[in-house]
Amino acid sequence: MEAAGDAVFRMADYGRILFASTRAIELVSPGTSLNGLHLGEIVDEQDHAALDAALAHTVSSGKPSRANMRLKTPHGALWMELQIAAYFNADGQTELLAVGRDISGQQETEERLRHMATHDVLTGLPNRSLLSDRIHMAIAQSRRTGTGFALLALDLDGFKKVNDALGHPLGDALLSVAAARLSETLRDVDTLARVGGDEFVAVLPEAVSDAEIQTIARRMISVMQMPFEIQGHTLYIGTSIGAAVFPQHGDGEVKLLAHADTAMYRAKEIGKGRCVIYDQQKFTQPEHDVSLEAAMFQAVRNGEFLLNYQPIVDAGSRQIMGFEALMRWHRPGEGLVPPSQFIPMAESNGLINLLGAWALKAACVQLKRFEEAANRPLYISVNVSPRQFRNDQFLDVIDEALRLSGLHGEQLLLEITEGILMSDPEHAEAFLKEMVARNVRIAIDDFGTGYSSLAYLKRFPIATLKIDRAFIKDLPGSIKDVAICNVVLSLAKHLNLNTVAEGVENEAQLQFLARQGCGLIQGYLTGSPLLPEQALAMLVAS
Structure with missing residues (x-):
């Protein structure tokens, strides 16, 4: 022994x-x-x-x-x-x-290996695997006790800018400090996980009322607004938060995470640095229909998406000057799925980046064919979604579209809403500088329906204002709409901006807009959205 x-x-x-x-x-x-x-x-x-x-x-x-x-x-x-x-x-x-x-x-x-398997190496927080276990535990406990719980999706505002400017080592240090700050705001029973990049998810047992959720969210937002002293740099970032509650907003992990993520993106769109709680009445898009979402992924593989082209016409001569490319989904056996259904879904599940890239490239290539048939220059207008606008690879997509089609930059008009532009002005400014370098033009879509401040017209290199159909449909009989259109057209004239009036459906509207100096019109009066061969026939006949 x-x-x-x-x-x-x-x-x-x-x-x-x-x-x-x-x-x-x-x-x-x-x-x-x-x-x-x-x-x-x-x-x-x-x-x-x-x-x-x-x-x-x-x-x-x-x-x-x-x-x-x-x-x-x-x-x-x-x-x-x-x-x-x-x-x-x-x-x-x-x-x-x-x-x-x-x-x-x-x-x-x-123990170290078990910890590494369930925790994020950089921050020490639970990772996706452990988060999934905690969510399932919270669901099981909620079903036993009859009480719900809240799920928060957090994304750091301005982190990418810091990471790109100062490098990944400093960005990693910033993430570690941010994770520690966020953790300190939570209760012992709560779980904070890092799910990738600068994205976090918090599980809040028995926190189900709007007041409780907003109180916790405000603490998190507040600590993230304080300056960070990292490696000799004073840095300022923030966080946007989306919340979903079990079981009201989802009866399982996938739906809860998706709805919290949707709410978080809504928080970013309306100004950042806030918490938006998912609302079934307000967020009625069918991204919550799992079967439709599955059909959408299948549709991408089967090539069920197509582009229609709506003519954009000179208000005076009525000559076609260009087209707006509009995405459509023709679902076999179901017919056309309205864009109001599938676009928000694609924005939510990330497919919009894939679909948007395809649409931009296909539209540019198609315009080149239109040009060759008409034997004169034209331009193509393409909508940009919030998720595309924030995507790091979007510039590469634009370059590839111009290269494949052989178009000049000025023949491409990207339509961006006021909300997208102002949700992240610093990113927008950097992006628009890249567009200027490529001669690509920017249009403000649905002008007048978003932000009331006009300062961005001075700050950003905008080429075109698209007057929303809401201000066109009652012309020329509505005194208020007449006044609004006159103000917008006068403003555009003095700022040397082009104007496109959307939703023009009758001769009286067109005549009024032409008299007031509106340069271009778009609507069913001069052409509905058409298949490529129909648009080509109309172009050749004009």
């Missing part, structure tokens, strides 16, 4: 120590005899059940047993693998022999 490198304990059959080897004493209690103690007195309380089971098995069956448990030492818990065997002593009484091997290093390695 003394020669063994492992700890050895000789015990009475109920676990009282009769003898402990020198190695056992060195590991467990240097300089102190262990004789007379029960083995359970030096085993951590958490492992008493495992010890009792091993002792009982060996005594009752006579067969050896093995168990891993923690032994108490002056320096903390020591993981030991105990192998316990029974034998008869010289008096015929049952005794036990336990041989313990120090496995602390092995156990620490296993």
